[in-house]
Amino acid sequence: MGWPLAVSAGLLDKSPRALFRALLALAAGHLLATLLVLLPFALLLVLAEWQRSIQIGASLLVIGFGVYRLIERRHPRALARIPPTQLALWSFAVAIAHGAALMLVPIYLGLCQAFELDAGHEAAGALMKASLVKTSLGMAVLVSLVHVAAMIGAGGCLAWLVYRYLGLRFVSRNWFNLDLIWATSLIVVGVVALAFNLSSRQ
C-alpha cells in the first residue's frame, strides 16, 4: 500500500534515498494504524471468560466492514486532502480507511488463543493478569511488525522495480482496481475466523 507514493517521492527528488525515506514513513504510519486497532483487543483478551464473544464480535466487525467496502466503493475524499509531505499520516489514514489494520484482528486473536488457554488454566491472580497483558501486548506488537514488514517488503520491491526498471508506464497500465478483492478478502477473513471459532469451541 502506498508504493506509488514512494516512486513519486524518488522521482521528484531524483534520488533513491527519497524513495526509501518515503517507504519508511509509509511503514511507520501503517504500523501505528495496526497497533491502534490491535492494542485494545490485546487488553480485552485479559477478560478470558469473554474471549469467545470478543472473537465472534471481531469477526463480525471485519465482515461488516468488508460489506461496507463492497457497497461504498469510493475512497474518502479526506485521503486526497493529506499533503504529499505527510506520508506517515497518509499511510495511517489509508490503513484505517481500508480496514487493513482491522483485517489483522481475527488473525491476531487466533494466534493468541494458545497463550490465553494456557494462562487461563493456570491461575487467575493480579500477577498472572499482568503477565497475560504483557504477553498479549507483545503478541499484538509482533503481529503488527510482521505485517508491516511483509507489506513494506512487497510494496518496496514493487516501488523499486518501477523506479529503477519498469518505468512510469507501469503505473498507468498495470494498476488494477483492487477494491473488490480487498472488500471480499475482508469478508473471507472474517468468515474463516468466525467458522474456526464456532467449530473449535463447541
Add this chain to the structure above:
Amino acid sequence: MTMRPDPTFHASPKLAMEAPAENFAYTLLLSPDFSKPDALAVIDVKPGSPTYSQIVHTVTMPNKGDEFHHFGWNACSSALSPLTGHAFIERRYLVIPGLRSSRIYIIDTKPDPTKAKIHKIIEPEEVFKKTGYSRPHTIHCGPDGIYVSTLGGGGKDGTNGPPGVFIMDCETFEVLGRWEIDRGPQTLHYDFWWNLPRDYMVTSEWALPPQFENGIVPEDLLANKYGHRLHFWDLRARRNVQTIDLGANHQMALEVRPAHDPVREYGFVGVVVDTTNLEASIWTWWRDGGTFHVEKTATIPPEPAPKEKLPPLLQGFGAVPPLVTDIDLSMDDRFLYVSCWGTGEMRQYDVSDPRKPKHAGSVHIGGIARRTPHPNGKAFAAGPQMVEISRDGRRVYWTNSLYSTWDDQFYPDGVPGVEVMANVGRDGGLELDKDYFVSFPDGYRAHQIRLEGGDCSTDSFCYPSA
C-alpha cells in the same frame, strides 16, 4: 467503475506526449446575441479522414443566454495521483459552464464523440445555494473531484462577496461546496491551476461581473481597477499563502500555465494590457525555498494604426494594443504560445529558460488593423484567441472570439466563428495549415477547444517526466 485506469490517463507529461494523436476537437459555440442556444461542436481532426476539419456532430443546449466559456473533463491524468490511489474513473464527461447564466452542462462523450449528448444539467440555483458563487468559468479535473473557478460572488450582479473556486463530484456531478478555507486578500478571480505533488495552486484575476458583462468599462481600465495580482495557495489546506501584485498598471492577469512537469516549480501568466503604454506582457513565476517570485519576462508592444482602422474604443490612442488574451504551454514545457487578439498574431516563445523567453515563431492572422486573411484566402475576423496544443506539441489550434460584448467593442464589424490550426516544426516555427479551416454556422462564435484524450491545458500530472 473501471478495473484498469483510463488509457488516456498518463503518469507523466512525457507519456502523454507519446500517446496517440487526437481524432476529434470539441469546440464551444456561443450565440453572442443570445438568440440561439449555445452548442458544443465536434470537429474531425484526423488527417486523411473524408470529413477532416468539418463539424461531424453538434450538441445544442436547451437554454439560451448561457455564454459558454472554459470547459473541461470530469477526469484526467490527475486521477493517477498516488495519494488517492483510485484511478478507476473515466475521462468521459465534458463539464461546460455557462459564464452568463451560471448553469453547468455535463456532456457524455461516450460511446463515441459523434454521439455526444447531454447527461445532466446543473441549474444556477444549485450553484448559488451550495457555493454562494456565480459565473462559473474554468474547469479543472483534480484527483479528488472537479474544481470550478467562478468570476462572481452572490447577488444579482455577482458582487455580494468575493468569487472563488468550488468543488463538484466527478461521478455524480453534485456540487459539493466552496474550496477556500482562508482566502487571504483575494477578492477577484479568473484562472487557476496547480502543481499536485508540490501541493500548491495559483489563481489570477480578471474583474467582477459589472466590469465585464456589458463590455469592457474604459474608465475602470484607465483607473487600473481590473485585476493585477496573483494568489498562491496551499492546495490541501485550501489556504492563501502568498499574494503578489504585478503593479496596478498591469491590467488583467489572466491565464496561468504552470510547467506540466511537476518537478519544475515555475509557470507563466499573461497580462492583457499595460495602461501606461498599451503593451502586453508575459510574466514568469517560480517557487524558491517555499516563497513565490514573479518577474515580467517578455513584452509585446502595441502597433500604431490610423484612426479610421480603429474601433471607437481605441481611436483616442492611435494604436492597436496586442491584447494577450490567452497563453498555452506545450507538454514538454518548451514552447509558450501567446494569442495577441488585438494585433492578430499567434506568437511562439521558446521558454526552455523560463525566465528568458525567446521569440521563436509567429503567424499573423486577423487583427484590428491588419486584418490578415488565412493562407487559404478566406477572411479571419478578430484575432487568435483561445489556443490549444496537441499533446505531442505538433499542432496548435485556435479560435477567434473572446467574450460576446468585448468582441463587439474591439471588432464592431462582427466576429464570425472560425477555428484554424498551425503546424509546429521540430525545433519551433509555426505555419498555418491551409487545409484546416473550420467555419461555424451563422450567428455562432467559437470559444474554447478541447482535444479528445486531453491536451495541454487540461491534464495535470503527478509524476515527473524522468
